[in-house]
Amino acid sequence: xxxxxSMVKVFFQLEPDEDGYPPASVESVWARVEPxxxxxxxxxxxxxxxxxxxxxxxxxxxxxxxxxxxSVVERSTNSLVRVAFWDPACLEPVNDAxxxxxxxxxxxxxYQLLAVSIPGExxxxxxxxxxxxxxxxGGIDYEEPILRQ
Numbered sequence: 001x002x003x004x005x006s007m008v009k010v011f012f013q014l015e016p017d018e019d020g021y022p023p024a025s026v027e028s029v030w031a032r033v034e035p036x037x038x039x040x041x042x043x044x045x046x047x048x049x050x051x052x053x054x055x056x057x058x059x060x061x062x063x064x065x066x067x068x069x070x071s072v073v074e075r076s077t078n079s080l081v082r083v084a085f086w087d088p089a090c091l092e093p094v095n096d097a098x099x100x101x102x103x104x105x106x107x108x109x110x111y112q113l114l115a116v117s118i119p120g121e122x123x124x125x126x127x128x129x130x131x132x133x134x135x136x137x138g139g140i141d142y143e144e145p146i147l148r149q
Contacts, residue, residue, distance in 0.1 A: 006033055010040055010060055012049035012069045022048035023111065031058070031067075039073040045080065045106050045115040050145040053080040054104060054117040077120025080146035083131065085112045087139035094134055101127060124149040 010031045014022050027048045031040035039057040051069060052058050055076025060067040085091050095105050095114060102122040106115045118127050124147065131142045 007031070007043065008033060008040065008067060010042070010058060010067050010069055012046065012051060014048050024048060040067070042076075045104060045117045047082065047106070047108055047111065047113055047115045053146050054078050075148065077148055078146075079118040079124055079127075079144070079148045081116045081118065081127070081131065081142055081144050083114040083116060083140050083142045085114070085140055088112065090134065090139035094140060097130060098127065101130070103127065118149075120149060 008031055009028045011026055011028045014025050014027055016022060016025065027046055029046050029049070030043040032043050033040055037057060039059045042052055042054055042056045042058060045054045046052070049069070052072050053076065055078045056072050057074035059070040059073050061070045062068075083094060085094075091107070091112075091114070095107065098105055098114075098116055102119060104117040104119070107113070108115075116127075118124055128144075131140070134140050135142060
């Protein structure tokens, strides 16, 4: 995807914790610009940012030609979870199960991390129960940065 008048990159500043997570200081996501909208609509699921997720409308600040995330203007109904894989063999079945439940997923091989957007119409409890079961088997772990249902 290229930066175009309707799709732009929005950047998030990240604060690593004492363990060095996340392993980056900046993350960018695609955002859609719609005439008359109160901000930029996030178009992909973030891997590390915790402030906004897919479908949220955000405001930005310009700094040296970069669009930096400022705040969420309108929240979507989407929740955000991330799944880390200790056993690579778990990736395909976990991803397939989440997609079958109605989630939207994106994977980064570099970090062995699956970013999962859970739409408002998908049962958050069902997804959480599934992930708890998988984590209990030891092949994955997960975090829940944004829960909205």
